Amino acid sequence: MISTLLVANRGEIACRVFRTCAALGIRTVAVHSDADDTALHTRTADAAVRLPGVTPAETYLRGDLVVKAALAAGADAVHPGYGFLSENADFARAVLDAGLTWIGPPPEAIETMASKTRARSLMGIRPPTNVTEADLPVLVKASAGGGGRGMRIVRRLEDLEGELAAARAEAARAFGDGEVFIEPYIEGGRHVEVQVLADTHGTVWTLGTRDCSLQRRHQKVVEEAPAPGLSAALERDLHDLALRAARAVGHQELHGAGADVADGAGGA
Structure with a gap:
């Protein structure tokens, strides 16, 4: 059974998980950068571990430091929240390799879903290969990452090649992966x-x-x-x-020691 949980995140995300843990009687551990030393999530947790540095790249995105913090604080599970390392398959593996319970999808599922083209193929969705005037407008979209990077709406066929090149370049800069795909663009659609x-x-x-x-x-x-x-x-x-x-994609929420008897923690 999970007794101590480290949340590899900050702010409102971490505080929500901490509230659920308190209701379940689970001890909590926060991690924080120097800039977040007195932040609410740091003060809310039962214990806090400093990650030396100021920027996210120096602290919250350092999976090795987060795993060391979990072990040092006596945590037996890690919850990534969302953002930061939550979609990092290598971090999930590092947590499991350290003998901790990972509250999140298995690393293999994270890797599959990290590539929109792989995920779509697995679900039987095939992008158009030859775009014609009848297909317009279409959306060029980066296979990796998100946040609107590597996305272009194409309304004229003569613009397609240029927008594909621009999307590939932007995706490569933002995510280190220049793969893009094309899908129909739904005017006025809801997300x-x-x-x-x-x-x-x-x-x-x-x-x-x-x-x-x-x-x-x-x-x-x-x-x-x-x-x-x-x-x-x-x-x-x-x-x-x-x-x-x-x-x-084989989605599951809990992996590692104690996972089979602590399924409820995934709802934190």
Whole structure:
């Protein structure tokens, strides 16, 4: 059973996990940069470990330091929150290799989902290979990363090659991976996501929808849950698709020592 949990994150993200841990009777450990020495998440946790440095690259993005902090604080599990190292398969492996429980998808699932082209292929979605006038507008999108980087809307066929080159260059600079793909661009469409949770016994739950349509430069500004205005039938379809996607990549939430008897911690 998990007794002490380190959250490899900061701010509101870490505080939410700490609140859940307090309700479950789990001791908590925060990590912090020098700049966050007196931050709320540092003061909320039962213990805090300093990561020397100021910038995220020196501190919160140093997986080796976070694992050392977990071991030094006597933690038996690590929760990555979201952002920072949460989508880093090497960090997940380092946590498991240290004998700790990793609260998150298995490293293999993280790697699969890190590449949008691999994930889409696994789910049977094939991008168009020969774009014609009838296909326009289309969206050129980076396979790796996110945050609106490596994305271009193409409305004229003669612009396609130039936008592909520009997207590849931007993706390579931002993510170290210049692979891009093309998909139909849906004018006036909504961006709706489904939250999923899984255990180590093959069970996957859907936890409702959220509308992320309000964006600036392809980056989310506000998320509203549950997503408004969805019919019951459409919501069921979205949940079914999310379940299929999670199972296709082997999504689970807990890995490592004690994982089989501590499934509830994944909901923190």
